[in-house]
Amino acid sequence: GHGPVAARGLAQGEDCATDAAGGGSPAAASPAAAASPAGGGGENGGTPPNIAFLPKDVENDYFVTAAGGAEEAAAEIGGEFQQVGPATASAAEQVTYVQTLTQQEVDAIVVSANDPDALSPSLQAAMDQGIAVVSYDSDVAAEARMAFVNQANSEAIGRIQVQIMGRLLGCEGEIAILSAASTATNQNAWIEFMRDELERPGYENLELVTVEYGDDDAQVSYDTTVELLTAYPDLRGIISPTSVGIAAAAQALEAEGRGGDVQLTGLGLPNALRAYVESGTIEEFALWNPVDLGYLAYYTAAALVDGTITGALGETFEAGRLGSYTIGESGEVLLGPPFVFNAENIGEFDF
Amino acid sequence: MDHVAGQPGTPVVELVGVAKRFGAVQALRGVDLALFPGEVHALVGENGAGKSTLVKMLAGVHRPDLGEVRIDGAAVSLGGPLEARDRGIAVIHQHPTLFPDLDVAENVFMGRQPRDRFGRVAWRTMYREVDGLLASLGVRIDVRGPVRGLAVADQQLVEIAKALSLNARVLVMDEPTASLSAREVDRLFAIVRRLRERGVALLFVSHRLEEIFALCDRITVFRDGAHVVTAPTSELTPESTIRQMVGRRLEALFPKEPAEIGEVVLRVRGLTRTGVFRDIGFDLRRGEILGLFGLVGAGRTEVARVLFGADRVDAGEVWVDGAAVAIDSPTTALRHGIGYVPEDRHGQGLVLDFPIGANVTLPILPRLGRRGLLDRGRERALAGEYAQRLQVKASGLDQAASALSGGNQQKVVLGKWLATEPKVLILDEPTRGIDVGTKAEVHRIVSRLAARGMAILLISSELPEVLAMSDRVLVMHEGRLTGTFDRGAADQERVMVAATGQAAAGAVAPQPPAPSIGGGVLSGSLPVGDR
Amino acid sequence: MTTADGAIGTGPSAGRLRADRLVGLVGRVRELGLLVALAVLVAAVTAREPRFLSLNNARTILLAVSILAVVAVGQTLVVLTRNVDLSVASIVGVTAFVAGDLFKQNPGLSVPLVVALACLLGLALGALNGALVTLGRVPAIVATLGTLYVYRGVAFWIAGGEQITVADVPQGYRDIAMTRLFGVPNPILIAAAVAVVAAYLLRTSPVGRQLYAIGGNPEAARLAGIRSDRLVFGAFAVCGLLCGLAGVLWGSRFGRIDARAASGYELQVVAAVVVGGVNIFGGVGTVLGAVLGAVVLGTVANALTILRFSPFWLQAISGLAILVAVTLDLLITRRVGRALVARRNR
Amino acid sequence: MSAPPAAPVVRRRGVAPGALLRWEALLVVLLLGAVALGAATSPVFLRGSNFSLLASGTMEKAIMALPMTLVVVAAEIDLSVASTLGLASAVVGVGWAAGMPLWLCIVAALLVGALCGAVNGLLVTRLGLPSLVVTLGTLALYRGLASVLLGAEAVSDYPGWFTGFGFGAIPGTGVPWTFVLFAALLAVFLVVLHGSWVGRQLYAIGLSPEAARFSAVRVARLKFWLFVASGTLAALAGVVFTARISSSRADNAVGFELDVVAAVLLGGVSIFGGRGTLVGVVLSLAVIATVRNVLALNNVGAELQNITVGALLILSVLGPNLARRLPRRRLGAPSAPGRSAAPAPGSSAGAGG
Numbered sequence A: 001g002h003g004p005v006a007a008r009g010l011a012q013g014e015d016c017a018t019d020a021a022g023g024g025s026p027a028a029a030s031p032a033a034a035a036s037p038a039g040g041g042g043e044n045g046g047t048p049p050n051i052a053f054l055p056k057d058v059e060n061d062y063f064v065t066a067a068g069g070a071e072e073a074a075a076e077i078g079g080e081f082q083q084v085g086p087a088t089a090s091a092a093e094q095v096t097y098v099q100t101l102t103q104q105e106v107d108a109i110v111v112s113a114n115d116p117d118a119l120s121p122s123l124q125a126a127m128d129q130g131i132a133v134v135s136y137d138s139d140v141a142a143e144a145r146m147a148f149v150n151q152a153n154s155e156a157i158g159r160i161q162v163q164i165m166g167r168l169l170g171c172e173g174e175i176a177i178l179s180a181a182s183t184a185t186n187q188n189a190w191i192e193f194m195r196d197e198l199e200r201p202g203y204e205n206l207e208l209v210t211v212e213y214g215d216d217d218a219q220v221s222y223d224t225t226v227e228l229l230t231a232y233p234d235l236r237g238i239i240s241p242t243s244v245g246i247a248a249a250a251q252a253l254e255a256e257g258r259g260g261d262v263q264l265t266g267l268g269l270p271n272a273l274r275a276y277v278e279s280g281t282i283e284e285f286a287l288w289n290p291v292d293l294g295y296l297a298y299y300t301a302a303a304l305v306d307g308t309i310t311g312a313l314g315e316t317f318e319a320g321r322l323g324s325y326t327i328g329e330s331g332e333v334l335l336g337p338p339f340v341f342n343a344e345n346i347g348e349f350d351f
Numbered sequence B: 001m002d003h004v005a006g007q008p009g010t011p012v013v014e015l016v017g018v019a020k021r022f023g024a025v026q027a028l029r030g031v032d033l034a035l036f037p038g039e040v041h042a043l044v045g046e047n048g049a050g051k052s053t054l055v056k057m058l059a060g061v062h063r064p065d066l067g068e069v070r071i072d073g074a075a076v077s078l079g080g081p082l083e084a085r086d087r088g089i090a091v092i093h094q095h096p097t098l099f100p101d102l103d104v105a106e107n108v109f110m111g112r113q114p115r116d117r118f119g120r121v122a123w124r125t126m127y128r129e130v131d132g133l134l135a136s137l138g139v140r141i142d143v144r145g146p147v148r149g150l151a152v153a154d155q156q157l158v159e160i161a162k163a164l165s166l167n168a169r170v171l172v173m174d175e176p177t178a179s180l181s182a183r184e185v186d187r188l189f190a191i192v193r194r195l196r197e198r199g200v201a202l203l204f205v206s207h208r209l210e211e212i213f214a215l216c217d218r219i220t221v222f223r224d225g226a227h228v229v230t231a232p233t234s235e236l237t238p239e240s241t242i243r244q245m246v247g248r249r250l251e252a253l254f255p256k257e258p259a260e261i262g263e264v265v266l267r268v269r270g271l272t273r274t275g276v277f278r279d280i281g282f283d284l285r286r287g288e289i290l291g292l293f294g295l296v297g298a299g300r301t302e303v304a305r306v307l308f309g310a311d312r313v314d315a316g317e318v319w320v321d322g323a324a325v326a327i328d329s330p331t332t333a334l335r336h337g338i339g340y341v342p343e344d345r346h347g348q349g350l351v352l353d354f355p356i357g358a359n360v361t362l363p364i365l366p367r368l369g370r371r372g373l374l375d376r377g378r379e380r381a382l383a384g385e386y387a388q389r390l391q392v393k394a395s396g397l398d399q400a401a402s403a404l405s406g407g408n409q410q411k412v413v414l415g416k417w418l419a420t421e422p423k424v425l426i427l428d429e430p431t432r433g434i435d436v437g438t439k440a441e442v443h444r445i446v447s448r449l450a451a452r453g454m455a456i457l458l459i460s461s462e463l464p465e466v467l468a469m470s471d472r473v474l475v476m477h478e479g480r481l482t483g484t485f486d487r488g489a490a491d492q493e494r495v496m497v498a499a500t501g502q503a504a505a506g507a508v509a510p511q512p513p514a515p516s517i518g519g520g521v522l523s524g525s526l527p528v529g530d531r
Numbered sequence C: 001m002t003t004a005d006g007a008i009g010t011g012p013s014a015g016r017l018r019a020d021r022l023v024g025l026v027g028r029v030r031e032l033g034l035l036v037a038l039a040v041l042v043a044a045v046t047a048r049e050p051r052f053l054s055l056n057n058a059r060t061i062l063l064a065v066s067i068l069a070v071v072a073v074g075q076t077l078v079v080l081t082r083n084v085d086l087s088v089a090s091i092v093g094v095t096a097f098v099a100g101d102l103f104k105q106n107p108g109l110s111v112p113l114v115v116a117l118a119c120l121l122g123l124a125l126g127a128l129n130g131a132l133v134t135l136g137r138v139p140a141i142v143a144t145l146g147t148l149y150v151y152r153g154v155a156f157w158i159a160g161g162e163q164i165t166v167a168d169v170p171q172g173y174r175d176i177a178m179t180r181l182f183g184v185p186n187p188i189l190i191a192a193a194v195a196v197v198a199a200y201l202l203r204t205s206p207v208g209r210q211l212y213a214i215g216g217n218p219e220a221a222r223l224a225g226i227r228s229d230r231l232v233f234g235a236f237a238v239c240g241l242l243c244g245l246a247g248v249l250w251g252s253r254f255g256r257i258d259a260r261a262a263s264g265y266e267l268q269v270v271a272a273v274v275v276g277g278v279n280i281f282g283g284v285g286t287v288l289g290a291v292l293g294a295v296v297l298g299t300v301a302n303a304l305t306i307l308r309f310s311p312f313w314l315q316a317i318s319g320l321a322i323l324v325a326v327t328l329d330l331l332i333t334r335r336v337g338r339a340l341v342a343r344r345n346r
Numbered sequence D: 001m002s003a004p005p006a007a008p009v010v011r012r013r014g015v016a017p018g019a020l021l022r023w024e025a026l027l028v029v030l031l032l033g034a035v036a037l038g039a040a041t042s043p044v045f046l047r048g049s050n051f052s053l054l055a056s057g058t059m060e061k062a063i064m065a066l067p068m069t070l071v072v073v074a075a076e077i078d079l080s081v082a083s084t085l086g087l088a089s090a091v092v093g094v095g096w097a098a099g100m101p102l103w104l105c106i107v108a109a110l111l112v113g114a115l116c117g118a119v120n121g122l123l124v125t126r127l128g129l130p131s132l133v134v135t136l137g138t139l140a141l142y143r144g145l146a147s148v149l150l151g152a153e154a155v156s157d158y159p160g161w162f163t164g165f166g167f168g169a170i171p172g173t174g175v176p177w178t179f180v181l182f183a184a185l186l187a188v189f190l191v192v193l194h195g196s197w198v199g200r201q202l203y204a205i206g207l208s209p210e211a212a213r214f215s216a217v218r219v220a221r222l223k224f225w226l227f228v229a230s231g232t233l234a235a236l237a238g239v240v241f242t243a244r245i246s247s248s249r250a251d252n253a254v255g256f257e258l259d260v261v262a263a264v265l266l267g268g269v270s271i272f273g274g275r276g277t278l279v280g281v282v283l284s285l286a287v288i289a290t291v292r293n294v295l296a297l298n299n300v301g302a303e304l305q306n307i308t309v310g311a312l313l314i315l316s317v318l319g320p321n322l323a324r325r326l327p328r329r330r331l332g333a334p335s336a337p338g339r340s341a342a343p344a345p346g347s348s349a350g351a352g353g
């Protein structure tokens, strides 16, 4: 079954935060009521759209999963779908892919940017050629795309991970962050919000001691985790906002026999983390449904291609089984708040 | 072929009509050679006559294009060095083939180490055997130390030990004495004679005719890859052998032209390189050929390298034309008009893969063109001029230096340095491994250069050459000057005494007699030495 | 035969013999130097952070370098023969992925079988490198730069964006890297065993000595009747085999594997070998050195984290460590060598 | 017979012209094949805009390949180029972020590149360390410095003229500006390697550093400046790269060094030094860029592109080798098996200084 979009498992009151206002919990920008299952585009707009997805890298299970949703959407609309991209997250290579896709005259490019600025000139060139450009997952400069399908805003993602950790540790103890590459933009944005969340009253005793980088490499992430344990003997928790990092950290904690002793949370995929949730190394972790993200991104691109929307504020379109969406500030389409997985609900997901 | 009387039975090894071609070069054109048990057979010929090629054929390195190799009368195909070895043929190659970072004993036994019952290398046995072998050669070399850093002569001795360790029926030696001192040569000869008595067949390749006539039973002469003659030593004389080798009568071997000796061009005082040589001082004048004699390892090359800027010096001073100079690189040496023809032709003298022309012009390229660009026209003209002057035998200036015979390669190196129009030319073993014909030519060239006013430092291990060519002779022993002789006063005996260090205390002045040219600043006992 | 009645070498005998012994020591001095450097490093870091010097942390470091050490041993064999294998990381990646994929596609497959298949795959890929170099006469650096791309490409091709997760492999497979013997994690024991066996064979077997000979002077090796091609081929094959083993350890240890596993690792491997005093031009070096090189690099990385250096400094300091190590090694070797020559000539 | 003075030309390269022509002819055939394949399989391949795409994406590597060719001809190697590129990009970024005028940032980046090259050069020529080892170390060092400088930041918001230079083409022609820059550099390098005495000396160094030194070639000095040139041009490539992707990040162009080396080797430059031409390298760059472009237009992923490039690299050496070996097998004396990394051990002896 497909994942729900609302944030289950996290009740507002359980936060460490004691201030009432705060940047707190994400606005529940949930979709409108379920609408017609058939998409908004296809039928009224002549030829089926030819839409290309360009993820950060094609080896990441996250994007592979998202591509599954896009394919599902393509099948519903009857459009074409292809996913191309670099093997390792590289902005420069993405530029080349954008140019190649432009040459190929696809109808729309859906891109998750390794670098928000690197892609701008080439994406703008693509738009000049009449190609619809949508960003998803990781945004590009606003003027270089028509819409941004946001899985959940950075703020929500950043804060929720700290909130989970706070809850797991009873709001006190040393924690560390294990990120991906130091240059990963959305990671860095999330980490900023994590820091901000930690500034809030109530988190005084939760101390972030370091941010380390595992380069989205299993070995580096693993070794770094183990070294963290030695360097910070009082370490109580690790937040790893990357699917590679959290899996490697879990593996390392289990190998060191520290699973459950040092709490681990972050962003990850249920299938990759199921074993660790079952063994108790990870109690809770967050994510949105990447299948839905790909699905929504495809529908957004299709709507742009057939002219249903232009990316202007307030426009609405139908996104198949997800229902109707409205374009928000600066072309943003928000999938929904992040979702928290735990031992009870993880069995419901298969991606 | 003409079997020589007194050679009983069948030859152990026989080459019949073998031919070998390398690209455009026909190295061997159908030659015959038979080796009998209990004979020492000399193989002589000019550079490039094909001697080493034949040796490599026996070693299983090259296979003949035509003809066959017979062992004990039966035709065999020597597929590789291993096969040759297994058939009882041991070879000492012209250039040492050692493993610099392995120890001496391993070098001797590489590829066939003694093993213990678990198939492991039996190190103790190996060390013991090699110790014994070297002792029989009368040398003390640590068998557990690496070969790197051994003097060339010692390396050659390791090679010899290696060949001896095979207990072969046939021992082939390609110029084994080229870098040995007289005593070592004597010892080697004693062993060779002993092996002959045991019925080993020996093939001995050398350019030193006096050695050949002292040691060998029969002599085979090659010329241009063809067999010329095989005859008992008794039927030949050095003169007739040379005639067969070069195919013509030879003019004087050491044609020294009279030259007017002028002012001091190069003055050296107190030159010291710690651990290598000490307190070297001499004057070299215009038109003078200054011989520098010594046994191998005396440090002559080291002195030359320092004068050429290839090595650094720890103390001492050098003046060129009266001006003190600091020569820190070959480029500086070139600027001061010093040229150096190194003893290692292949490694240092030539870029082997470059054509003749590019080799000749390499040091002067920056002068040849304008604004850094090459001037191919001038380059060709210049290279052609020197090739012509030195009579380099080649198909053209485009021929790669690697395809030339040793003598012609040496001429190219000479041409290269002459093209720089040096004031001082240092020649390091300019005729080593060069056949008599070419040797005479080189001597003539050197002599003519001196006559035209060039100052020449002639380093040689060949005493007759030094004595005949030099106006003055310096002698080195273990890194020190042990003698200085004027042309008239230098005779074989006195020079040898100095070279072996027997003259040690005070018999000769370590510094040259003080010439008072250039203001006499440097006369008398000079404040030389370490600083 | 007669005995020597006098030395006619180049120098006085007694001094020379002693000097030559010392030359023999230089080989060992290289590793000694590295050990000293390691000790200094450990002492310096411990002075600032006592926790660094603990059994636990030693285990962490050794565990972190164990896979690197296995590959470095293989690389050493190749480098000794005056070759290099740049494709090691790709082989590790391919074998790690294929092993995981075998389990994923055929749940219930026996663990030893998969391990054997992965090692065999490594062997085959290494052998292909060897064939290109010996039969094809392609310079090793060119051939293995090519196969670096090709093998990695094959890994991507097979993977097609899929990952292997812990859920895909049986516990028995994970146990290879996860279990401990007397408190020592398996990978360390495996790496140590590989290193000890390789070191022993290199020192005592004729074939081992011949590898040195080939690298020291290929021409002379040929003249000595050594079947160089066969041995070089063998060195590449064994290196591939060890990469296969490393791939198994990799998959077993990290749980999650994608087609990028170990990419870029070749540079670390070469760095470890070089820091370990193995001459990149062949003929000189030991397995012990290479393993020590890996340990030094691992210790530096570990120390930086323990000392709470900003992670941004890590790579720069690792690079610096490589340069310092090779420079020191060179200076020491050179000084000893010069002293010896001077002595010999006295 | 003595050599006639008017003998044929003095060849400028240490390689038989026949072999040379064969290699470059092979590359031309490959190139034509790739173009034909592209024209046949993709309707957009022959468009001008496609050339622009094909060219612009490869210019940084092409710029680094120029000095790399010279470095490899001199029997050395520089693995630190991509890291130098990254460091230069970081320098531009940090400078720009600090409010320095952009031209000054660029100059600073070039100076830093030169300095990086000088460090490599000093370590190689002064200490006599193998360049493979030195540049492996500086590969990590320079990349590390880039990440120290930039940390997790990325600097972008570069002015339009700058990104326009990296991204745009001469109006109306489809010829990228960066290509013009490359062409100008190529002209310089062609003259240096094939028309000047420096080039000739580089070949001599590559073939025999010892003989070159004994021929009064300033081996150490030339090598030093070669590394400086390599570092400077890598920095220039960093500027180009920064402009093209309008962003400075610590991980810019990670792993490019192997692509550059691969292009040089495919171009027929011998890893042992002394052999090869810039024409071959340019052809090889064109072949690689075209093949990748054709494959990409046909939606063939990066992995298969890499397999293709790797296979080309191997086959380009293997093919001729096998062809040559068949008839010559009997000749014996095959080249020593697998000599790998660059020159012989003694090669750096020229660095004595």
Ligand SMILES: Nc1ncnc2c1ncn2[C@@H]1O[C@H](COP(=O)(O)OP(=O)(O)OP(=O)(O)O)[C@@H](O)[C@H]1O
Residues within 6 Å of the ligand: B022, B023, B025, B026, B027, B045, B046, B047, B048, B049, B050, B051, B052, B053, B054, B094, B402, B403, B404, B405, B406, B407, B433, B435, D333
């Ligand atoms: N491997 C090779 N490739 C090409 N030419 C070769 C090769 N080996 C020998 N030659 C050529 O074959 C000819 C015979 O060479 P060889 O070495 O047998 O002469 P040699 O009689 O030993 O001379 P020297 O007295 O100088 O040692 C020479 O012209 C030489 O250049």
Ligand SMILES: Nc1ncnc2c1ncn2[C@@H]1O[C@H](COP(=O)(O)OP(=O)(O)OP(=O)(O)O)[C@@H](O)[C@H]1O
Residues within 6 Å of the ligand: B148, B149, B150, B151, B152, B179, B276, B294, B295, B296, B297, B298, B299, B300, B301, B302, B343, B429, B461, C010, C341, C345
């Ligand atoms: N490769 C080397 N390593 C260490 N020492 C060396 C080396 N080559 C020479 N030597 C030492 O330097 C000294 C002089 O060298 P060398 O043998 O070249 O002298 P030489 O008089 O020029 O002899 P020749 O030129 O006849 O070979 C010797 O004592 C020798 O031991």
Ligand SMILES: [Mg+2]
Residues within 6 Å of the ligand: B051, B052, B053, B094, B174
């Ligand atoms: Mg010979």
Ligand SMILES: [Mg+2]
Residues within 6 Å of the ligand: B300, B301, B302, B343, B428
């Ligand atoms: Mg000498």
